Amino acid sequence: MQENLVIVESPAKAKTIEKFLGKSYMVKSSFGHIRDLAKKGLGIEVDKEFEPIYEIPEDKRKVVDELSRLARQAKTVWLASDEDREGEAIAWHLATVLNLPIDNTRRIVFHEITQRAILNAIENPRTIDMNLVNAQQARRVLDRLVGFELSPVLWKKVRPALSAGRVQSVAVRLIVEREREIIAFQTTASYRVVAQFYAEGDPQKSLFKATLSRSFERREDAVAFLEGCIDERYSVSKCEEKPVQRYAAPPFTTSTLQQEAGRKLGMSVAQTMSVAQRLYEQGLITYMRTDSVNLSQMAITQCKNEITRLFGAKYSYPHNFKTKAKGAQEAHEAIRPSYIERHEIEGTAPEKRLYELIWKRTVASQMVPAELDRTTIEINLSRRSEQFVASGEVVRFDGFMRLYSESTDEDTQQEGEGGILPKMEVGTAVVATTITASERYTQAPSRYNEAALVKRLEELGIGRPSTYAPTITTIINRGYVEKQNRDGQKRQIEHLILSGGKISQKMATESYGKEKSRLAPTDIGMVVNDYLESQFASIIDYHFTANVEKEFDRVADGEITWHTMINDFYAPFHKLVDAAIGTQNDRTQQVRVLGVDPKTGLTVKARIGRYGPMVELGGDDGTKGQFASMKKGQLIESITLEEALELFALPRNLGELDGEPLMVGVGKFGPYLRHGKSFTSLAKTDDPYTITRERAEELLRESGEKQRAASEPLRTFAEDATMLIKSGIYGPYISYGGKNYRLPRGSKPESLTYVDCQRIVAKAQKK
């Protein structure tokens, strides 16, 4: 029996803290929330002052029973959940459910997992802050009201099983609006002029590139400019050198870790979190769901020592950062290595790489700023008012850049900018060796990648570190958004080159628009977004969360009761819901006419059909038209007539084979070949519109062989022919008596005996 029971939220945290406290303390975890609003129905008694109906979810029963038992035996119970709204609520639910008496229950908080912080917390217990708890109840109730009243409107007015919510609907809106910007974007070309200069009399050492201060929209203007340059004279009008400092980025929060892991390691948001979770569980890093950039004093000191040891004292700059994120609750430290002196770890490749990234970012944050010289040279023309401008940066002292530099989404360096520039006196005459006017196209805005969406949500104060990854999963699962790759397209660009007094022309191709894993809306995502915007503009407003957060804060400060707050919100909101149900919705039946098929003279339309977005050829006068499903990535709003007509080319018949036609089409699993009753997917590199008969036959043969190989068991046993070890997508498994059984961890299929397999089967059957 233990004298003291300490309850925290996370089991890994419990393990660490237990080491810091004496033998008389037992530390257990609640695994997050232990109670929630009733799963069925609204879970709120709206007309009884919004009384929440709480219940213990099925999967929490065991934890609660265990904690109950231990709490009864303990002399003192310490509620040590996080010091934020949710943590305070967890403490209150625990106190309520475990029937903890006020006099031997203590609420303690700490923001970092260090021995000093924990002992300090134990010495300064307080009581549960009911205002903070009520702010959480308000948050929970509001989210349920919004989600469970909006979603049914969508079922009725748009399509069943859809969903809407305070966070997810704004996330979808961001993606839809970006797509509309891209659709509306008109690309324009202009000529950008770059010249190669050197100082008169010193061609070797003084070579540099400079860009003209303006570009030319019309080709003839660019040509005229170059012609004028043939007998132009140039001189330096300004040469300025300015020292600048570049500061290290703060240590990681959840959102910045997701961004950097995406950019530098190519990891998805969910992947980053799962790898970080493993590092956390091994005690290698601090908690990975945090909005704080704060470092403990201990970590700052360790960084100082480590930096001094590795690079010398002049590189060390011990300091802390201020959190800027909207609505940050700062219950934890920034994400950092638990032990700064540990530079690398054992583990899988992603674990090692993510740890290294965290280590570098943390240590660099405690290093001095880099010092750079930024040089700007301006070149005047004798007969025109434009100028050529060159700028460059030279690192004078590397500082933190010795270890780490933050990446950006737009890693594009402008031509004519860069490294070292020569020192020049004002008035120096310079000579242009070549001047090039190159065609440049304006770029459409790019679609969000996962981390960029998280960044935007965080800026708006929407969502929490624990929900960024799940929110993305939700909007993808609902079919509102897809992760898409796009092939780049090619276009011709013209270079006009003035060299040796003559202008010549050179054509080049450039590719543009290539995208990997970008978030794009689906048609249903756009329809739902437009519907919500038309009926519930105030709820999916970007500032809605920020506004209600202010109200939650007032509840937390005791200025207003949560009932008042929720009532003030609910009355007008519920009116909107009633109004929406009462109005006819014609948005989902939208049909877009794309034009007329030149071959048949029939109209081509795009709309959402029973099985998703489709194009229709003809079918105007009550007759049945020809239908074709739209491809992934195509939208009703932006598909062109040409793209639509292409879709009718499938399914194609490649001719007979063994008396059966060989067909190629596109189904819900992508392009496929059908021969009789058997289906084969095309390879990624094959195009269903152009694939040849020879290639199709080759694919059929290949897939036949693969299928034979896959159905072949890995192992058979002489004792019993029905006991098989097969290879599946989750690794090897046992197939026996029509059922499948997974192998215990670490067992090797080649070393299992028949008796082993029998045991595994028997054990699984007992369960």
Place this chain on the structure above:
DNA sequence: CAGTGAGCGAGCTTCCGCTTGACTT
């Protein structure tokens, strides 16, 4: 699993934030 392009209408779907395993063939 690879197709479709209406109108029988049961009973169901859904939120956001805290936390981890259990489990797919």
